[in-house]
Amino acid sequence: MLKLPEAGADLEATVHAVHGWAMARFVYVPDLERWHQDLAPNGDHWETDAELLADLERAGRVLGDCDAFAKLCWLLLRRLGVPSRLVACQAETGGWHLVCEASGWILDNRMPVATPREDLERLGYRWHSKSDYEPGGQWTTA
């Protein structure tokens, strides 16, 4: 039985717990390597919740790239009742990137801990669009 992370005493503790839990189980694998026959036209593959949970149940870890990590954090935070969103951005390298956000905290597989969005802005991150809090909702500019 898969044991998911538990909520902390407050929001900050919860986002750090979720980020740490996800990082401990995340293995970076490029989409081309894992999903070479099932890629979007831009060469991207965003995992379904079922794919993420199947990875966790089968191997105790999630294999994927930034969107797998962001979606895993989004899934975990929603299960804990924490409002959160996906955010499409460009990292300081200029490369396109996907992270998860909860009240300004950014859960990012490139960072060792959940990070305030202002710190990532100082690093050179540029935000582009964000999902709704609920899956299937309207995306808006960030």
Added chain:
Amino acid sequence: MTMPSITAARLVALALALLALTACQSAPPQPFPDGAPTRPPQGCESLRERGGEC
């Protein structure tokens, strides 16, 4: 050094120490502001076509 100047020096030192302590405390991050509706990233659109959520 006279008494008043000692007091003033201590006050300045205390103010600097408080300033340094304040600088160490980070303010909580701010959520993103509301934005205008926009198209989801291509990866999200592709995921929705496969029945996924984003």
